[in-house]
Amino acid sequence: MDAPPPFAVHLVTGGASSPELALLLRSLAAARVVALDAEWKPRRRGPGGDAPNSPPPATAAAPPPPPAPQFPTVTLLQVACRGDGAGEGGAAAAAEVFVVDLLAVPLADLWESLRELFERPDVLKLGFRFKQDLVYLSATFAAALGRGAGFVRVEPFLDVTNVYYYLKGHDLQKRLPRETKSLATICDELLGVSLSKELQCSDWSCRPLSKGQIQYAASDAYYLLDIFDLFHQKIRIEGKCLPTNELTSDGHFAPRDIEDAICSDSYLASIVVKYSEKISLTESDTKPHSSRRKGKQKFDANAKCKEKFEGSTKWQGPPPWDLSSGGDGCPKFLCDVMIEGLAKHLRCVGIDAATPSSRKPEPRELLNQTYKERRILLTRDVKLLKYQYLASNQVYRVKSLLKHDQLAEVIDTFQLKISEDQLMSRCTKCNGRFIQKPLTLDEAIEASKGFQIIPSCLFNRNLEFWKCTDCNQLYWEGTQYHNAVQKFLSLCNISD
Known part of the structure; x- marks a missing residue:
C-alpha cells in the first residue's frame, strides 16, 4: 500500500455557503503562488466511445449528421496555494491543497474568483503544460454560464517544464530541448518522489471519487510548489536577482506594480519579471477541430x-x-x-x-x-x-x-x-x-x-x-x- 501524501487535501463539493469553498476563496485571495491542474473524462474513439451532449440517433430514413466536435468537460480542478509567510533563507510557507469537484460546485460561485486569480499580477501561477487545461476549463465554464464566462489568459505564469530545464543547467534564453518530460519523471528526478500515474486515465466523471483519485489529483498540484521551491532556492543561492525596474521582454506588466505587489520577497519579484510568461487563448484555441475520419x-x-x-x-x-x-x-x-x-x-x-x-x-x-x-x-x-x-x-x-x-x-x-x-x-x-x-x-x-x-x-x-x-x-x-x-x-x- 502506498504511503499517504505529505499534505492534507480539502475536497470542495459545496456552493457559496460551504466552509470548504469559503476556505478556497480566502486562500486564493491571500495567495502569492498558486499551482493549478485539471482533470476530465478521457475520450475513447470508435464504437462505445463518449459523445457528451450528443443528440439521439436519427431514423434510418434520415442519416444523422456528423456530431460537432466538443471539448471534454473538466470535472475536477486542483489548486495548491501558498500565501505570505516565507521565512529566513526563503523557507516556504505552508500550502493549502484543494480538489474542487466541478460537478458539485456551482460554477457561478467560482467563476469570478478564478478569473481574477488568472489575471492578478501579484500572484504567480504554476502549471504543467497548462494551456490545454485552460482551453478545456474555459469551454466548461462557457458552456455552463454563457460565452462570456470563458477564460482568455493566465498571467504571470511559469511552466514547471522550464523550471526543470533551468535546474538541469539549461539556458532558458535558448531553445528548449525537443524531448518532453512527464510530470512523474520531473518529480522523480528533482524531488525523489514517485508520482503514480495509474489513475491518470480513470473516469473522472464518475462519483463518488475514490481516495486514491483524490490523492492522485491533489499530488499533481502540490508537487508543483515543491519544484518551484527548488527553483526559488537556486535563484537565491546563485544571487540571480534582477532589479525590479527591469522590464520583461514583452512588457506584460508594469514592473513597479510587481514590486509593490510582491515587495516582501524581491527574489520572487525578480523571478516573475525575468522568467514568467503569459498564456493567451486565441479564437482558434476555443474551437475544437474534428478528426473523426x-x-x-x-x-x-x-x-x-x-x-x-x-x-x-x-x-x-x-x-x-x-x-x-x-x-x-x-x-x-x-x-x-x-x-x-x-x-x-x-x-x-x-x-x-x-x-x-x-x-x-x-x-x-x-x-x-x-x-x-x-x-x-x-x-x-x-x-x-x-x-x-x-x-x-x-x-x-x-x-x-x-x-x-x-x-x-x-x-x-x-x-x-x-x-x-x-x-x-x-x-x-x-x-x-x-x-x-x-x-x-x-x-x-x-x-x-x-x-x-x-x-x-x-x-x-x-x-x-x-x-x-x-x-x-x-x-x-x-x-x-x-x-x-x-x-x-x-x-x-x-x-x-
Whole structure:
C-alpha cells in the first residue's frame, strides 16, 4: 500500500455557503503562488466511445449528421496555494491543497474568483503544460454560464517544464530541448518522489471519487510548489536577482506594480519579471477541430489487428536468458513506451528492465534492441505481436492495466524469483546498478554539484547515500525508500 501524501487535501463539493469553498476563496485571495491542474473524462474513439451532449440517433430514413466536435468537460480542478509567510533563507510557507469537484460546485460561485486569480499580477501561477487545461476549463465554464464566462489568459505564469530545464543547467534564453518530460519523471528526478500515474486515465466523471483519485489529483498540484521551491532556492543561492525596474521582454506588466505587489520577497519579484510568461487563448484555441475520419480509420485498423492477434498472446518459452538456450540465467526485459511505469517497478525489485532509446521507436528498432541484448519485449500494443516471427519467444503482451498488477503478471508468467536483497538495487531512472560502498553526506554533496540538488532537510540526518554507476543519480534511504521496500515485499510475497 502506498504511503499517504505529505499534505492534507480539502475536497470542495459545496456552493457559496460551504466552509470548504469559503476556505478556497480566502486562500486564493491571500495567495502569492498558486499551482493549478485539471482533470476530465478521457475520450475513447470508435464504437462505445463518449459523445457528451450528443443528440439521439436519427431514423434510418434520415442519416444523422456528423456530431460537432466538443471539448471534454473538466470535472475536477486542483489548486495548491501558498500565501505570505516565507521565512529566513526563503523557507516556504505552508500550502493549502484543494480538489474542487466541478460537478458539485456551482460554477457561478467560482467563476469570478478564478478569473481574477488568472489575471492578478501579484500572484504567480504554476502549471504543467497548462494551456490545454485552460482551453478545456474555459469551454466548461462557457458552456455552463454563457460565452462570456470563458477564460482568455493566465498571467504571470511559469511552466514547471522550464523550471526543470533551468535546474538541469539549461539556458532558458535558448531553445528548449525537443524531448518532453512527464510530470512523474520531473518529480522523480528533482524531488525523489514517485508520482503514480495509474489513475491518470480513470473516469473522472464518475462519483463518488475514490481516495486514491483524490490523492492522485491533489499530488499533481502540490508537487508543483515543491519544484518551484527548488527553483526559488537556486535563484537565491546563485544571487540571480534582477532589479525590479527591469522590464520583461514583452512588457506584460508594469514592473513597479510587481514590486509593490510582491515587495516582501524581491527574489520572487525578480523571478516573475525575468522568467514568467503569459498564456493567451486565441479564437482558434476555443474551437475544437474534428478528426473523426482519421480517428475512425485508426480504430478500424486497431480492431482488425486485435482480432487477428488476440489468440496468440500467451507466453511460450523458453526465454532467451534460459541456461538451456545459452543464456546467463539473468532475466532481462525491454518495456515499450506504453508501460514505462512497469519498467520502474521491475527495477525496484532488482530486474534488468530497459526502455527504448528513442521516445517514438519504430517496431524494427524495438526488435533489434530485443534481439541484440537477448531481452523479452514487454508491450501493451497488440500490433507488435505480428513481429513475433522476427524475434521468436521474445515478445510478450502485458494484459494488466495497473503497474502493481503488471508486475505480478510478469513475475508469475516468467516465474521470476525475487529476494529481499534485490529490492531497490537498481536505479529507477536509467536501470543502472548502484556502487557497492555508500557515500557520506559530504561525499554526496560533492557528487551532486552541478547535477542534483540535495534537499536541505537531509543535512542534519545520519543518512547513507547511494550513487548509480551509470547516470550518477543520488538516492538515500529515507521514508520513501522504506515505504517502497515494504510495498514491494508485499507485492512479491517476500517475508521480511
